[in-house]
Amino acid sequence: MKNFIKITCLIASIILISCSPSKNVKHSNTNDFTIAFGSCNKQYVENVLWKQIKKNKPNLWIWGGDNIYSDTHDMNKLKKDYETLKNQKGYLELVNNIPVMATWDDHDYGKNDSGIESPKKDEAQAIFLDFFNVGIKSPRRNQKGIYHSEIFKSEKGSVKVIVLDTRYFRTALTKSTKKKKRFTPNTYGNGTVLGETQWKWLTDELNESKADFNIIVSSIQVLAAEHGFETWGNFPHEVDKLKKTIIKSNAKGVLLLSGDRHISEFSKTKVTDLSFPLIDFTSSGLTHSYNGFTSEVNKSRVQEVVSEISFGILKFDFDTHKITMQMRGKNNKLLQELSQTYP
Numbered sequence: 001m002k003n004f005i006k007i008t009c010l011i012a013s014i015i016l017i018s019c020s021p022s023k024n025v026k027h028s029n030t031n032d033f034t035i036a037f038g039s040c041n042k043q044y045v046e047n048v049l050w051k052q053i054k055k056n057k058p059n060l061w062i063w064g065g066d067n068i069y070s071d072t073h074d075m076n077k078l079k080k081d082y083e084t085l086k087n088q089k090g091y092l093e094l095v096n097n098i099p100v101m102a103t104w105d106d107h108d109y110g111k112n113d114s115g116i117e118s119p120k121k122d123e124a125q126a127i128f129l130d131f132f133n134v135g136i137k138s139p140r141r142n143q144k145g146i147y148h149s150e151i152f153k154s155e156k157g158s159v160k161v162i163v164l165d166t167r168y169f170r171t172a173l174t175k176s177t178k179k180k181k182r183f184t185p186n187t188y189g190n191g192t193v194l195g196e197t198q199w200k201w202l203t204d205e206l207n208e209s210k211a212d213f214n215i216i217v218s219s220i221q222v223l224a225a226e227h228g229f230e231t232w233g234n235f236p237h238e239v240d241k242l243k244k245t246i247i248k249s250n251a252k253g254v255l256l257l258s259g260d261r262h263i264s265e266f267s268k269t270k271v272t273d274l275s276f277p278l279i280d281f282t283s284s285g286l287t288h289s290y291n292g293f294t295s296e297v298n299k300s301r302v303q304e305v306v307s308e309i310s311f312g313i314l315k316f317d318f319d320t321h322k323i324t325m326q327m328r329g330k331n332n333k334l335l336q337e338l339s340q341t342y343p
Contacts, residue, residue, distance in 0.1 A: 039259025
């Protein structure tokens with residue numbers, strides 16, 4: 001196994017970069033780089049997928065949010081729920097020898113569908129950083145929001161992972177008057193998902209990226225906009241801003257990852273002036289799923305909705321500039337696959 005170098009990129013008035021060797025991975029992998037990711041994990045039930053995820057020999061695990069279900073402003077309960085996750089059978093066996101990156105979503109941030117108004121978000125952030133072993137002197141300890149990025153390098157190329165915080169700064173949603181829909185899109189230009197500071201950070205991260213692939217992690221879906229639950233589509237001007245930011249940056253191989261929905265699906269759209277299609281790979285959930293799913297509109301969907309427990313796998317090929325995206329479930333069964341070659 002090649003030794004990977006992890007470069008941690010943090011926001012400050014000047015970008016701070018610290019370089020240190022990543023954890024030694026004791027297994028071999030025929031892919032140039034492999035990422036496993038998932039979301040929606042009830043810490044108090046058995047997660048039968050941890051062992052299956054490990055079979056794919058990932059170089060990195062990414063939490064996509066709802067990593068625990070706490071739904072609380074009681075910080076003692078939040079701490080206990082993270083401890084329960086730590087003791088969830090199979091979890092430590094997966095993550096002890098590989099890097100872990102994470103965002104949060106509403107159930108591990110505060111209450112259901114909560115955003116900027118959450119009264120204990122700073123306290124919850126401190127507990128989040130404690131659980132993920134972020135150093136006490138890290139600039140992330142003084143930052144509002146949990147967004148961060150890392151670059152993973154090998155002899156063949158590099159992958160930059162940009163983790164967004166879609167909770168800390170997200171402003172009010174507009175309730176829907178339609179049945180079976182919780183929210184309707186805000187008036188164009190009204191509200192924000194990321195907030196001004198995080199938008200500037202994301203713009204800089206993409207503008208300065210020299211990586212062969214750039215993976216953007218959002219806890220909520222970006223491209224699927226019609227279902228009436230939480231989505232970037234509730235802030236249509238923010239979706240447009242994200243597309244324009246990606247175009248202007250000339251960042252290579254941009255792929256979106258998301259969770260939240262208790263279903264897994266691929267969403268794909270052509271963006272004018274972008275040399276590759278924009279794909280949003282949604283993987284949800286790890287311990288529970290929307291088993292009763294029948295149908296819902298998503299004009300960007302390609303292939304089918306997977307409504308059983310699953311996790312996501314990304315296999316990178318630096319020679320061909322290709323990412324192979326897989327949804328896998330119980331017994332490591334391949335449920336669906338999509339490949340994209342980038343210029």
